Amino acid sequence: MQKTLLIFNPMADRGRSGQQASDLRAIVDEMGGADWQGTVYPAHATEIAAQAALKGYQTIVALGGDGTVHEIVNGLMKVEAAHRPRLGIVPIGSGNDFAHSIGIQMNPPVAMQRVFAGTPRPVDIARIVDGAGRTEYFDNTLGIGFPAAVNIRSRQLIGIYGFMMYFTATLLTIARNFDAVPMKVNYDGGVLDQRILMLTVGNSPREGGGFMSLPEAKLDDGMLEFLYVGQISQVRMLQLLPKFMNATHVKEKDVKFARTSKMVVDADRALPIHCDGELFAPYEADVRHVEITLVPGAIQVIV
Numbered sequence: 001m002q003k004t005l006l007i008f009n010p011m012a013d014r015g016r017s018g019q020q021a022s023d024l025r026a027i028v029d030e031m032g033g034a035d036w037q038g039t040v041y042p043a044h045a046t047e048i049a050a051q052a053a054l055k056g057y058q059t060i061v062a063l064g065g066d067g068t069v070h071e072i073v074n075g076l077m078k079v080e081a082a083h084r085p086r087l088g089i090v091p092i093g094s095g096n097d098f099a100h101s102i103g104i105q106m107n108p109p110v111a112m113q114r115v116f117a118g119t120p121r122p123v124d125i126a127r128i129v130d131g132a133g134r135t136e137y138f139d140n141t142l143g144i145g146f147p148a149a150v151n152i153r154s155r156q157l158i159g160i161y162g163f164m165m166y167f168t169a170t171l172l173t174i175a176r177n178f179d180a181v182p183m184k185v186n187y188d189g190g191v192l193d194q195r196i197l198m199l200t201v202g203n204s205p206r207e208g209g210g211f212m213s214l215p216e217a218k219l220d221d222g223m224l225e226f227l228y229v230g231q232i233s234q235v236r237m238l239q240l241l242p243k244f245m246n247a248t249h250v251k252e253k254d255v256k257f258a259r260t261s262k263m264v265v266d267a268d269r270a271l272p273i274h275c276d277g278e279l280f281a282p283y284e285a286d287v288r289h290v291e292i293t294l295v296p297g298a299i300q301v302i303v
Helices: 019-029 044-054 067-075 096-100 108-117 146-154 162-175 232-245
Strands: 004-006 035-038 059-064 086-091 120-130 136-137 140-143 181-187 190-196 197-200 222-231 254-260 262-267 273-275 279-280 288-303
Touching: 004 181, 004 254, 004 262, 035 086, 035 197, 044 067, 059 067, 067 136, 067 279, 086 096, 086 108, 120 279, 136 273, 140 146, 146 162, 146 273, 146 288, 162 288, 181 288, 190 222
Parallel strands: 004 035, 004 059, 059 086, 086 288
Antiparallel strands: 120 136, 120 288, 140 197, 140 273, 181 190, 181 262, 197 222, 222 254, 262 288, 273 279
């Protein structure tokens, strides 16, 4: 009998996910049962996932949004590949971009049933290391510059959730006249040495609850997709915003795309950085150098 642990984030969807998790217990019991454990503080799911592997759990299920999945992925990546549990996802968060991209059912009861009856699929995971050696993994997207500034701004908003929260934060960040930062970016295909407003690196097409930033990104092709935008005006930023929602930004000359298996980024000032919507580097961390690498087929996700 497979040992399964369900890790539940009671604060997912701004604390509105508790009833949903409770409603799923009957389905879990029907499917053979599993153990449950709730998270209490930030990064708790990372600790739980890593410890669960040592206790012999073969499947670990994330009940939450992209943040919960991100934490659990970081816990799983602490485990040797040969002993790494499979990952199941039941999307009950405010942002479920990774689950959507990999084909997880957005209906939580159906998604829970698939956890017990679905098929594992290998997916790539990426790793970022800063100049101090601090390491974090991401499964979906990483944003440097403008996307991370939006992430910081979104944390200050109250009373709005999901896509509208990110959309509002984006408008407010544009209003601040966010400046491009001089960066040097080394990647498989060459070097960028210019002012960059936003740099988004991804394993998956969608982020921010519905922005199709990297429509060509694939979760299992052994490569990272990335886009970058140089210095542009506030008016041009507003013009591009709706295009990022429907993926027509791929036709815009101000938006450049490339692919790589690794990347090194250097800047002469602090870079704000998010990983899967979780803040990796606020301005005060003063991160100016990062290295990003892909780990192909690192985690088996049940779909």
